[in-house]
Amino acid sequence: MTDTLAPKPSDDAFAATAPLLKADNLCVGFRTDAGTVNAVSDVSFEIHPGEVLAVVGESGSGKSVTALALMRLHPRNTDITGDVMFDGIDLLSLTDAQMRSIRGRDIAMIFQDPMTALNPVFTVGEQIAEAIRIHNDVTKPQAWERSVDLLQLVGVPEPKRRAAQHPHEYSGGMRQRAMIAMAISNDPKLLIADEPTTALDVTVQAQVMEVLHDVQEATGSAMMLITHDLGLVAGSADRVQVMYASRLMETGDLDDIFYESSNPYTRALLESIPDLQGVKESLEPIPGNPPSLLNPPSGCAFRPRCFMAGEECAGSVPELITIEGHHASRCHRISAMPAPVGVPS
Amino acid sequence: MFAYVTRRLLATIPLLVLALYLVFVGVSLTTDPRADFYLCLPRCQEGFDRITEVYNLDVNIWLRPFIWFGDVLSGDLGDSSSIGEPVSEILVERGWNTALIAIPAFLISAIFALLLSVYSARNQYSKGDYFFTGLAFIGLAFPSFVLALVIQNVFGVQLENWFGVKPFNTGRKTNENFLELIRDITLPVMSLSILFISADSRFGRASMLDTLNQDYIRTARAKGLPENKVVWKHALRNALIPLVTLWALNFSALLGGSVVTESIFSWPGLGPAFLRGLGDADLDLVLGIVLLTGVITVVFNLIADVLYGVLDPRIRLD
Amino acid sequence: MSSEIDIPGGQDRTDTEVPVFSAGGVEGYSADEASHYSSAEVEGLTEAPASFGRLAWKRFLHHKLALAGAIGLVLIILLFIVGPMLSDYTFDERNVAERLQGPSRDHWFGTDEIGRDLFVRTAQGGRYSLRIGLVAAVMSTIIGTLLGALAAYFGRWIDIAISQLINIVLIVPALIVLSIFALYFGRDAFRLSIVLALLLWTRIARVVRGVVLSIKEQEYIMAARAAGASHLRIIFRHVLPNVVGPVAVEVTLLLGTVIVLESTLSFLGLGVQPPNASLGTLVAEAKGNIDNDPIRVLTPGFFIVLIVLCVNFLGDGLRDALDPRSKNEKG
Numbered sequence: 001m002t003d004t005l006a007p008k009p010s011d012d013a014f015a016a017t018a019p020l021l022k023a024d025n026l027c028v029g030f031r032t033d034a035g036t037v038n039a040v041s042d043v044s045f046e047i048h049p050g051e052v053l054a055v056v057g058e059s060g061s062g063k064s065v066t067a068l069a070l071m072r073l074h075p076r077n078t079d080i081t082g083d084v085m086f087d088g089i090d091l092l093s094l095t096d097a098q099m100r101s102i103r104g105r106d107i108a109m110i111f112q113d114p115m116t117a118l119n120p121v122f123t124v125g126e127q128i129a130e131a132i133r134i135h136n137d138v139t140k141p142q143a144w145e146r147s148v149d150l151l152q153l154v155g156v157p158e159p160k161r162r163a164a165q166h167p168h169e170y171s172g173g174m175r176q177r178a179m180i181a182m183a184i185s186n187d188p189k190l191l192i193a194d195e196p197t198t199a200l201d202v203t204v205q206a207q208v209m210e211v212l213h214d215v216q217e218a219t220g221s222a223m224m225l226i227t228h229d230l231g232l233v234a235g236s237a238d239r240v241q242v243m244y245a246s247r248l249m250e251t252g253d254l255d256d257i258f259y260e261s262s263n264p265y266t267r268a269l270l271e272s273i274p275d276l277q278g279v280k281e282s283l284e285p286i287p288g289n290p291p292s293l294l295n296p297p298s299g300c301a302f303r304p305r306c307f308m309a310g311e312e313c314a315g316s317v318p319e320l321i322t323i324e325g326h327h328a329s330r331c332h333r334i335s336a337m338p339a340p341v342g343v344p345s
Numbered sequence: 346m347f348a349y350v351t352r353r354l355l356a357t358i359p360l361l362v363l364a365l366y367l368v369f370v371g372v373s374l375t376t377d378p379r380a381d382f383y384l385c386l387p388r389c390q391e392g393f394d395r396i397t398e399v400y401n402l403d404v405n406i407w408l409r410p411f412i413w414f415g416d417v418l419s420g421d422l423g424d425s426s427s428i429g430e431p432v433s434e435i436l437v438e439r440g441w442n443t444a445l446i447a448i449p450a451f452l453i454s455a456i457f458a459l460l461l462s463v464y465s466a467r468n469q470y471s472k473g474d475y476f477f478t479g480l481a482f483i484g485l486a487f488p489s490f491v492l493a494l495v496i497q498n499v500f501g502v503q504l505e506n507w508f509g510v511k512p513f514n515t516g517r518k519t520n521e522n523f524l525e526l527i528r529d530i531t532l533p534v535m536s537l538s539i540l541f542i543s544a545d546s547r548f549g550r551a552s553m554l555d556t557l558n559q560d561y562i563r564t565a566r567a568k569g570l571p572e573n574k575v576v577w578k579h580a581l582r583n584a585l586i587p588l589v590t591l592w593a594l595n596f597s598a599l600l601g602g603s604v605v606t607e608s609i610f611s612w613p614g615l616g617p618a619f620l621r622g623l624g625d626a627d628l629d630l631v632l633g634i635v636l637l638t639g640v641i642t643v644v645f646n647l648i649a650d651v652l653y654g655v656l657d658p659r660i661r662l663d
Numbered sequence: 664m665s666s667e668i669d670i671p672g673g674q675d676r677t678d679t680e681v682p683v684f685s686a687g688g689v690e691g692y693s694a695d696e697a698s699h700y701s702s703a704e705v706e707g708l709t710e711a712p713a714s715f716g717r718l719a720w721k722r723f724l725h726h727k728l729a730l731a732g733a734i735g736l737v738l739i740i741l742l743f744i745v746g747p748m749l750s751d752y753t754f755d756e757r758n759v760a761e762r763l764q765g766p767s768r769d770h771w772f773g774t775d776e777i778g779r780d781l782f783v784r785t786a787q788g789g790r791y792s793l794r795i796g797l798v799a800a801v802m803s804t805i806i807g808t809l810l811g812a813l814a815a816y817f818g819r820w821i822d823i824a825i826s827q828l829i830n831i832v833l834i835v836p837a838l839i840v841l842s843i844f845a846l847y848f849g850r851d852a853f854r855l856s857i858v859l860a861l862l863l864w865t866r867i868a869r870v871v872r873g874v875v876l877s878i879k880e881q882e883y884i885m886a887a888r889a890a891g892a893s894h895l896r897i898i899f900r901h902v903l904p905n906v907v908g909p910v911a912v913e914v915t916l917l918l919g920t921v922i923v924l925e926s927t928l929s930f931l932g933l934g935v936q937p938p939n940a941s942l943g944t945l946v947a948e949a950k951g952n953i954d955n956d957p958i959r960v961l962t963p964g965f966f967i968v969l970i971v972l973c974v975n976f977l978g979d980g981l982r983d984a985l986d987p988r989s990k991n992e993k994g
Contacts, residue, residue, distance in 0.1 A: 104570075117563075118561055483972065488923040491946065491968065494950065497953075601836030623846075638839060639834050642833075
């Protein structure tokens with residue numbers, strides 16, 4: 001377990017190294033009585049070692065499903081197609097046993113609701129120690145020692161006493177810290193955090209994000225941060241990709257997305273962030289609702305709610321067009337994009 | 346924990362007393378031990394008076410229970426008029442016989458229900474699941490007496506070469522041979538078990554399914570735990586909690602069920618004694634049996650409470 | 664945002680069997696229910712949920728077993744009502760010359776020891792069992808719903824009193840208490856139903872109490888109170904609609920239990936009295952000759968099992984239809 005701070009490579013340096021995770025044309029569909037629901041359509045992305053990729057979108061955009069599909073933790077009636085290469089291994093073609101050795105060790109996941117994500121009948125220390133024992137040949141006392149150390153690392157006070165307690169004796173923020181401890185216990189190469197702070201009080205959110213940030217930097221693992229909260233992203237991510245209605249709408253570096261967004265959906269998301277410094281005068285929520293994935297609208301899925309939709313938008317789903325470097329956007333009318341205004345600094 | 350048990354006892358014992366009071370009054374209203382004597386008066390005046398005295402029939406019916414309570418507390422449960430022995434002896438002797446089929450039935454149904462629940466939940470919607478669910482449904486639909494009769498007929502008569510005819514008139518064979526005992530209790534135990542396995546496995550399946558859908562199971566899988574451990578360690582431990590309390594509550598239902606089953610198999614337990622006492626207006630015996638079943642229910646409810654607190658660390662027993 | 668301590672049902676363990684009806688029971692799916700399941704299962708599957716009632720009905724129709732149960736019940740009831748009309752005999756008409764016959768053109772199920780036609784008797788017995796079962800179930804429901812709602816809605820002393828009453832009723836096993844009281848207090852069918860109801864209302868009371876308790880704390884109740892709604896209005900507009908579903912499920916299950924209990928009592932001779940007979944009595948009458956004529960015992964028993972089976976299927980279908988968490992994972 002590394003405690004030294006690894007120097008963070010610049011964005012270009014990320015691109016230069018081979019990607020740790022490369023997803024190509026990932027599609028996830030659920031077979032329901034009402035038909036097949038395409039929760040993830042044709043999503044491709046990369047994550048480089050040590051890099052933080054933020055996946056942003058509303059509920060129903062498919063961001064969580066993507067993560068679950070990577071881990072192959074999806075429910076039974078699911079069809080997954082596409083390629084996912086992780087460290088040279090084709091994840092989707094692994095057997096269950098092979099996948100299990102990767103879960104919790106090479107790829108670890110932190111879930112949204114810490115209250116329900118921990119087993120109430122076992123102690124926290126035991127659950128962390130179990131994660132260690134699965135992938136390492138250590139004795140129970142050794143694993144227990146490690147879990148106490150991990151709890152200390154994530155900032156749980158009195159870790160020795162706390163390790164012997166049950167989850168219901170923890171506060172929400174502490175539970176999430178414990179989940180983080182459990183996730184990093186085997187030095188994973190990739191950390192997937194699925195809305196890690198959504199279920200927490202606002203005041204606790206910042207603390208937990210800080211722990212996550214520190215831990216990620218300290219271990220040097222890559223992170224896939226899934227959230228609907230653009231505000232969280234600004235402080236932590238290297239690259240951002242925005243999803244809507246099962247598709248990637250825009251992807252790019254942090255600056256690209258925040259200062260030079262070329263996608264109306266991203267723009268609308270940015271507009272709806274409350275600005276505590278009072279730069280904006282009114283909050284602009286995006287009108288309407290996300291579309292039904294059973295019966296998506298023709299053409300671009302965002303068209304019904306888009307402030308700059310044109311005739312061509314109803315015809316076909318736009319392609320993901322590269323604008324510059326990593327920056328790509330899925331929109332028919334990129335050239336008609338107005339200049340960004342009032343962006344949070 | 347001791348304080349908890351004491352407090353629960355203090356809370357439940359008055360309820361037991363109240364229940365017994367109501368049953369006593371009810372029994373007194375419905376049975377008159379002097380029924381046979383009205384016809385032969387005034388010839389049998391002496392017998393009439395004797396019974397009046399023994400059962401305190403001249404005391405107001407609403408006050409009579411207290412006399413009985415007093416007797417019970419000092420250890421006197423009275424004598425059985427239909428069997429002719431002290432009630433306490435009958436309770437012990439027959440209670441033991443009932444326990445001989447109730448306890449194995451309880452254990453067998455608990456184990457089988459557990460195994461079936463885990464299997465059904467893990468293989469939801471598989472053919473096996475549908476099969477066992479179907480069996481459970483059918484098992485639940487059988488009243489205990491129909492099931493007992495079917496079993497008795499199929500196994501006792503149709504397969505006569507296998508088990509021989511079950512002891513009909515003589516009750517348990519007098520030779521205390523263990524093997525003979527197994528032979529004797531097999532059918533009644535089977536009859537009782539099937540009913541409870543059906544009920545428990547449906548509940549257990551639901552509980553297990555519910556547990557398997559919980560987020561912490563997904564976390565366990567995300568850690569890379571093999572599925573067997575996920576089910577038998579993480580899931581079962583949680584699913585057991587409501588299941589165990591169900592079992593404890595089931596035990597008193599078992600007692601009710603054994604009344605009928607014992608009668609059909611002529612097993613000399615509390616069941617036939619109860620029915621006979623009812624028929625013969627044997628107040629002390631009937632009340633004694635009611636007392637016993639009431640106490641057992643209370644005790645097992647208490648065990649269920651304690652178990653729940655022990656198994657679920659979220660519950661504080663104070 | 665999230666509460667810190669979560670103790671599900673621990674305080675009142677006796678409610679382990681109570682199905683928890685989560686928020687939004689009437690209006691459709693709510694986001695709270697979704698948090699347990701993978702976000703994918705609920706995220707954006709449909710735009711706006713159809714009305715709860717319509718969804719429930721649709722689910723019910725898909726539940727093949729429930730449909731089979733419903734149809735089966737109807738057929739059985741028809742058989743019991745129409746069948747005897749087709750036969751020439753009445754249920755207590757004795758024809759000693761024709762005693763103990765097997766099934767024949769005249770006597771479809773044969774005759775008993777004193778020459779009564781068994782088919783008509785079975786149909787009669789079936790009607791008896793069903794009638795007693797229905798009446799007892801209805802009465803149980805009324806008592807149980809009333810007491811359960813009162814206990815939950817007004818809380819405190821009333822709740823304690825009713826809860827303890829439930830505990831008292833449950834202390835002695837039902838069959839034993841019934842055996843004691845049925846014979847004397849329940850000599851005719853209607854009074855037998857009353858006795859049964861007086862003992863079996865507790866499950867419904869607990870269910871109703873659980874539902875009402877969980878609703879009571881919902882914000883829309885507090886909002887209604889804040890707006891000045893009277894207790895009665897709240898009960899009728901907000902509470903009862905949520906109660907109907909779980910109670911319907913319980914009632915069907917209760918029906919099965921009642922029929923089983925009643926037939927057991929009749930079998931023991933403590934229930935329906937001669938010359939009337941319920942299916943249980945018929946089994947008892949046939950028992951004596953079981954070695955030679957097991958079919959005669961099995962026939963009324965078979966009908967009991969069939970009826971209870973249909974009722975249970977119905978109840979299961981209802982439960983699946985009304986509980987939004989029905990497992991949709993069929994491939």
